[in-house]
Amino acid sequence: MKILLMGHPNVGKSVFFNRLTAANIIESNYPGTTVDYTKGYMRLEGKDIEIIDVPGTFSLEPKDKAEEVAVRMLHESKGSKVMCVIDASKVERGLYLALEIIEQGFSVVIALNMWDVAIDKNIDIDAKKLEQILGIPVVPTVGISGEGIFALVSRLKDATPVKVEDIVERTEGIKHKANTPDERWALIEGISKKIVTFGEYQHTLKDAIGDFTVKPATGIPFAIAVLYGFWSIFGSFAGFFTDGFLVKIFDEHWLPWLQAVFPGGLGNWFYALIVDVGHLENGVLAASDNCFESFGALSSGLFVPVGVVLPAIFIFYLMLALLEDIGYMPRLAVLIDTVLHKIGLHGYAIVPSVLALGCNVPAVGATRILETKKQRFMMMTLLAVFIPCGAQIGIMQDVIPGSIGFVMLYLMAGYFIFGYILNKVIPGRIPEILMDVPPYQKPMSRNISRKVWMRTSGFLKVAVPLVIFGSLLVNVLYLAGTIDWLGNILAPMFEGWFGVPRETAGPLVAAFLRKDLAVAQLSAIEMTKYQMISAVVLVSIYFPCIATFAMMLREGGKTFLGSLAVLLVVVFTWGGLLHLLWKLMGVA
C-alpha cells in the first residue's frame, strides 16, 4: 500500500508528512512551499508503508508546474490511498478536490485539518455527518499539535473507493449527477448546507494587524521598516561574530598553527596548495598573516565558509524562518504586486526572490509556482543573474563593508531594468495575482529551529567541500600558469571594458564554483575601491554558480539557453556601464 498526501496549498500536508515519517520537509505559512514530491516511510502495524508528500494543488486541472507534479503523482499511483487534507475553515473548496480524487476511484480519507482555526473563527463542522454522506473516514485534526493524526492513520483501513452517485444520493435535495464543475459545486453546496454553520466571526487584534500590514497606505511603510530591520540585524549579527571572534580564531590561532606544523613550508608547492601561497615582499616570499591572503585549501578554504559566511547564513535563515512562519510573505507579495507587474511578474515572485537571497538553488525550484512559461523564464533568469546569495552577501559584508549597499542597489536596479526590457521583448501572458493570505501565526520554536538547522547544515555540507575544492583548483591553475595566461589574454576586456585588473581572472574561475570564495579572493588583489566594486558586481552577474547552473538546466530545460543569452548581454552592458560611470566620476 502507498499513501499520497494531497490537498490545497498551505493546508498542512508537509506538517503531516514530517509527523508521520519523522522526516524534515520545509513547512511554511504560505501557499506553494512544497513544489516537488518527497517519499518517506511510516510504520503501521509492523509494516513500512510508503507515504508521499505531494505539492499543493487546487484541482486536478493543473495551473502551474507544481500542480502538474501533484496531478502526475496521482495518475502514477493507481491503487494507492489518498490522505486528502482539507483546511477545516475552508471546507467547500477542499471538498472539490476530494470529490475529484474520489471520482478517479481512489480510496480516500479526509483530514479536516486546522480544526483549531475553524473553532477560532466560530465555524462549526459536523464531521460525523460528512463521513456519513461521503461514505469515507473523516477525522478532525490539528497538524501542529498532532491531535487527531493517530485517529486518522488508524482509519486508513476503512477507506474504500466510493461512487459519486452514491454521495449524490445521500445528499438529500440534489437530483442530478456530478460530472461537470457546476454540478460538483452544486453537490458541495448541498453537502455543506448540512454540515457547516458559520457563527459570528469575532475580529481579533490579529486580524487588525493583518489588515494594517496588507493595506498599501500603512503596509508599505511597515514593510520598509521590516526590511530595514532585517538588513540591520543581519549586518550587525554577522559582523559581531565574524570580526569579534572568528577572524581572531582563524588568523591568530588556526593559520599560525597550520604554518607551524604543516610540512614543506613557504615555496613548497604542496604547502602552497594546502596552507599558504605567501606573497612577495621586496622580492622575497613572505608568509601571509591572514586567511584571506593565504589562499590555502585548509586556511582560506575553511575560513571563508565557516569563519565569514556561516554567521551570515545562520542569521539570514533564522529571520527568514520567522517571516515565513508568522505568515508575512504573502502580505509582502500583495504589497509589491503592482511594482512587479511592471516587470512582467506578479507579487508571488517575491517568494523566489527572497529565497534566492539565501541560496539561488531552491529559489529556481520555487519558480514552479508561477503560472506561465514567460514568468518562470524571467524569474529564473533575473534571480540567477542579479540576486546575490546569502554566502556572497555574507562575505561582501566583511570584505567591502563600505560599498555593499551600493553593490546591492546596483544589482537591484539591474533586476528591475532588465526585467522591464525582458517583459517588453518576450511574448507571453502575465496572469494576475490570486492568492490566499493566511492568518498570522505564532511561530513555533521547534519548526523554526528545525528549518534553520536544515538550511544551515545544508549550506555547510555543500559549501565547505566546494570551497576547499575551489581553492585547490584555483591554486593549481595559478601554479600551472593558466590563470596568468587567461588574465593576459582577457586583459583588454578586463582592463579596457570592465575596468578591473587582469588578476580578476582567478576569482572569476572560482566564482563558477562558489561566489563567496570568489569575493574572498578578490580581496587579496590590489585595486582601488571602485575597481573592487566593479569586480564584485562582475562576480555576481557573471555565470551563476555550478549548483544554480545545474538547477536551471533541470528546471528550465531548453529555456536555459535563453537565460545564458540574457546573461551575456547583462554582463557586458551592466558590467561595462559601471566602468563608464566611474570614468564620468573621474575615478577610473
Add this chain to the structure above:
Amino acid sequence: MILTTLRSGEIAKIVAIEGGQGLRQKLLLRGVSEGSIVRMVSSNRGPVVLEINGSTIAIGRGMAKRIIVQK
C-alpha cells in the same frame, strides 16, 4: 456594483461573477462564490484584498472588476 468600488471596511454580497468558466472556477476554488458575504480589506491600490467567511484572499484588479456585488 463592481467589487473594486467597495471601500475598505465595507461589507457586500457577491451576486455575479462575469467571465469565462476558467475564471469562475479559479475564483470558486479560492472560496469566492456567488452568495458569499465579503468584507473589503484593501481596495485603493494594488490587488484587492477581501475577507470571505473569515479567510483573506488577494485578487488582481482585472479579475476583481469581473465580480459584481450588492451592498
